[in-house]
Amino acid sequence: MKIRRLANEERPTTSWRLQEYAFERSPMPPEEGAKLRGYLPYHEGNITLVVEDGKETLAAVSVIPMRQNVRGTVHPMVGVSGVVSHPLARRQGHVRTLLTQLLGELRDEGYPISALYPFRPSFYGRFGFAALPQPRTVSFSPADLGEWLRADLPGELRWQRIRDGYDAHRALTERLLTSRHGFSLLPDYRDVQRREDDKRWIVSAWHDGEVVGAVTYTIDGHGGTLHADDLLTVNPLGRALLLQFFARHVDQVARISTVVAPDETPELWATDLATHTESRLSFPSSVAPMARLLSVDALRGLPTAPGRVRVDIVDDPFIAGTYLLDGVDGRLEVTHGPGAAPATATAPPVATLTAAGISALAYGVLDPDELPLRGFGTVPPEAATELRSLFPHAVPYLFTDF
Template sequence: MHLRFLPEEHRETYGEFLNYAFRPQEGPNWDDNRIPDPEIYHPRGFYDAPPDTPAADLDSADLVTVCAFYDFTARVRDEWHPLPGISAVASPPEARRQGHIAAMLDELLVEFRDSGRYLSALWPFKYEFYRRFGWATTNNYAQTTVPPDELSAAVPEPDGEFVRLDADDWDRTESIYATAATEDLALDRTEGWIRHRLFRRWDSDPYVYGWERDGDLRGYVVYTVDGDFDSRTLTVYELVGVDADARSHLLRFLRDHDSQVDEVFFKREHESTRLIDDLTDPRAATVEIQPGPMVRITDVSAALEAVSLPEDATCDLVIDVADDRCEWNDGAFRLVVEAGSATVEATNVDSDVAVEIGALSQLLVGAQSVDELVRTEALSVADADAADTLRAVFTERDVFLREGF
């Protein structure tokens, strides 16, 4: 078996796998009405055929499992780095529990390493499942449900105007997003991603409205309205403003739907966003904290050497990495850090630090602290000096990967 590019003539079978995995309620006689894929989307097929089989000789019947990835670029410690986002991992029921998904993911990690994609991310269907393969959680996010009229306490007097946006306004929304999304793991969004994932959705396309002042777009909100006449929910997928003033006017826009909807549901916001603090009755809102996506280093040496670290940190430690899926990561590395740059080389000397690959991934992107990982036993240090060195090198960051994929 082997992983390879998915030929266009196998897309129907690929779609059947995805439909059964993610929308089985639609039954077998499904219509292929998927939204267009952006240019950064790369589907893959795992075939029950020899690796040297010519593409022309492959049959869709040889497909065992499928996956895909979005070729994202994301901010990591204030610089842009490749971050492929794995998606569409699916197999038909007759191929399950035979180790095919594990073998496919192993080959995908090899592809990432060989192509210089030293980090990766995904949204898990089960966290336990992907932890076994080395991924670890990046960030949590908040979900808030509130009656629209309760937003009145958080909105200003009317100013500016609201305008309907469409896909041809992609560059205007990107300008807002680039200004506001300053967190680590925020994406450098492409035109294709914005057109096909911000302005389109799988089941029904969203509304996108912006707030302007003197013709200058200052923020936008992406939402759908679901339910029937007796009970409707306005679901906010993204609300982005260049400042607090823009955000408050977008909340005013949502408040003004109080005659149409019973509740406003903010699907995925930064954990620090505390709308309840602005409400007259905070108990009117329900806030849930949910675990977010997961991240994984695919090439330890390349990742540590590529990502910029604090300029004032110095380090000379031997780190023993445990990675039972990627043999090139599994072992001891000498990490030397000076002036914000790292050099890494394999070594056989005794280690100062022992760490699981998922925990090292969290350290690298700043998603977890040294102390927290020591508490969970995913990280152990030889002495206090080694712990202090790690704290100086792998500082915590404001990490928020908001996009679903």
């Protein structure tokens, strides 16, 4: 058997053949399969490993080079996508081999973090990925937003097809990338598919010459539902302008549905707003994202409170080892190797963590006391106190559609 990286033009006859079977209507009509080569430009920078037995592709794993904000610092990130195997070659360890090799190669090439949407979280948990909160979907009647129709708001709204408003949407997501924990962005070559498909409307909110909010959407018919994607805003004014736009559809649609960040509180958007907010998980079709550290050096320089702890990371091919984490002058220092385990009377408390455990702390989704309960390590009370100071609770918002 042979493992190799694919060239972009090989995808339709190798990895995409397995992806069609795994994720699409099967078997795909020949005329639809013929359209696949038109999508090659949107995958030109993706990295794909395949394992082959002669001329047969047995499994494939792809990653998309992206960027993600972790506690205020934007890092290169790899989004794992297109994990597939031949139906006659499943449960033979091919995906595990490919994923381990590909993540290792990308770590060595300068990508310190990775994220994905799992087909089965427990499978990726064994690779050190920690679960992140899923964005919520909120639905409501536009009639409940009447107070926003009477509001005199500064700024303006622009309504366009996505092909014309794409630049504003991209500019807003670039701005949010620098300020929103967990936020991630697709590369330009992939994201531009939104514009070229031109399948959505976009409304953007502007104030003082800057875009402060935007949402893309479709409408399924008169008296139906306005289906909005992620409601993206940088401040309350941006959200208010978008809600005012939704209110103007009171005589056109019965419901409005939109995606919001996990820590959003739509029940507070208006006085008489009746909302239905949900986060529904089912496997393998509707899952929450996961993420992990591929390098503990990604934590270096993060803003933090005072704290000092030694962390022994175990059972991981990428980050196993001993690290000294020290919050100094508001920034986290990371020492690995010599000096990470000082043998002095003032030696710090010690925690033993899995890769999923340290990743859950980095993303702010679990308290140190929860880690032993989940099987993510051993954390004595003294170490938990230090870790809690270094990694306070945070709510990551993984914006992406990879």
